[in-house]
Amino acid sequence: MSLSRRALLATTPLLLAARPVPAADPVATAPAVAASATAAAGPVRLIANENPYGASERALEAVRAALAEAWQYPVGREATLKRLIAEREGVAPEQVMIGDGSGEILRVAALAWARTGGGVVAARPTFDFLPSYARLLGAPVTEVPLDAAMRHDLPAMAAAVSASTALVYVCNPNNPTGTLVPGREIRPFVSEVSRRAPVLVDEAYLDLWDDAGEHTCADRVRAGEPVIVTRTFSKLHGLAGLRIGYAIAPVEIIRRLQPLRMSLLNTAGIAAATASYQDLDYQALSRRRLKEALAVTRAALADVGWPATDTRGNFVFFDTGRPVGEFAAAMRAEGFLVGRPFAPYETWCRVSIGTLPQMKGFAAALRRYAARRAEAAA
Numbered sequence: 001m002s003l004s005r006r007a008l009l010a011t012t013p014l015l016l017a018a019r020p021v022p023a024a025d026p027v028a029t030a031p032a033v034a035a036s037a038t039a040a041a042g043p044v045r046l047i048a049n050e051n052p053y054g055a056s057e058r059a060l061e062a063v064r065a066a067l068a069e070a071w072q073y074p075v076g077r078e079a080t081l082k083r084l085i086a087e088r089e090g091v092a093p094e095q096v097m098i099g100d101g102s103g104e105i106l107r108v109a110a111l112a113w114a115r116t117g118g119g120v121v122a123a124r125p126t127f128d129f130l131p132s133y134a135r136l137l138g139a140p141v142t143e144v145p146l147d148a149a150m151r152h153d154l155p156a157m158a159a160a161v162s163a164s165t166a167l168v169y170v171c172n173p174n175n176p177t178g179t180l181v182p183g184r185e186i187r188p189f190v191s192e193v194s195r196r197a198p199v200l201v202d203e204a205y206l207d208l209w210d211d212a213g214e215h216t217c218a219d220r221v222r223a224g225e226p227v228i229v230t231r232t233f234s235k236l237h238g239l240a241g242l243r244i245g246y247a248i249a250p251v252e253i254i255r256r257l258q259p260l261r262m263s264l265l266n267t268a269g270i271a272a273a274t275a276s277y278q279d280l281d282y283q284a285l286s287r288r289r290l291k292e293a294l295a296v297t298r299a300a301l302a303d304v305g306w307p308a309t310d311t312r313g314n315f316v317f318f319d320t321g322r323p324v325g326e327f328a329a330a331m332r333a334e335g336f337l338v339g340r341p342f343a344p345y346e347t348w349c350r351v352s353i354g355t356l357p358q359m360k361g362f363a364a365a366l367r368r369y370a371a372r373r374a375e376a377a378a
Helices: 005-018 037-041 057-069 079-089 101-114 129-136 154-160 183-193 218-222 251-260 267-278 280-304 324-334 356-377
Strands: 096-099 119-124 141-145 165-171 199-202 227-232 245-248 315-319 348-352
Touching (some): 057 267, 079 096, 096 251, 101 129, 101 227, 119 129, 154 165, 183 199, 183 218, 280 315
Parallel strands (some): 119 165
16 A cells, blocks of 8 residues: 555554554553653654754744735746755756645656656655656556665666666655765766666755765756756755745756646745745754754664664664554554554664654653563563
8 A cells, every 4th residue: 555645644643543552562552651741732743754843933934924925826936946046056047946845846757757658766665756656657666675774776776777767766865764875876876877767866855964965966967967856845944834845957857847747836835945945044953953853862772772774864764673563552652653664674663853852752762662672571
């Protein structure tokens, strides 16, 4: 079964609440300890890789100002944002496309290339918006397992590209594993493979870290190669609910994608993204907050001895050693919603990074769970 992220968010609390817990398991049935004061307002959402601190004040001010013109259709309002992105990326504004989140652009790319029957090559597991939409269009999707380090296996992906391949999809850093293929490895891969099929590099999480410039494939776009780089304002900028993302690509690719867009942009989202894109201080603050809360989470995982990937996302992927459903049920009892299984890593859990207090509460809950399990095994 394939679930969209939106459907998952809507159904996860019900699924976890309904999932039976084996009565014979003393760990899963141990009495829950209240997670924190936040539990009174409902479970803490650690499932969707959101920025829990939200938008910058400059972005919020821009939204408030934009509401006065909310009665107008937002035609052409993205021009300033496109120009700012183009200047920073060293491309022409005509090489920038703004979308209803980067998710829309991923699906538009699948529509542009896969609807004619051409195949898609992607990793497994990875962010499924593009591959799943390609399947709905009837396109064959070749899934290439990750390597031993849970990174994209670039040699295997290159070998999977055939004459019938219409598009190659790479999510870097990868979701759900958080692993990064360094720029020195991915850029030669993109250059070589794009001679055989266009390559879309999803960099939704790359700007969460200060060294994004070392690893982006934007230079392949500037070189004129058939490469699409997508990014989002949902993560670093805390604008997931306003649905703004963008792509940079050669002009001829943008012209192919743009007519296939399925929505109009929204005035508030454009205004917020334009303000936030220029708010470098807030971007630095978001990165700092992420690192602080991630450090707390990593320390807890190290304390209990659970393996985890070297994540470059705003989430961490770790091995619970048991079916993820069991751990998720125990964490929900503690007041935290955590991730679903991602095949074939059925014991690995993806947990989004919340606020520092939230992650301190989660770390304490994780330690309690691990202690109960150790006691039950003794």
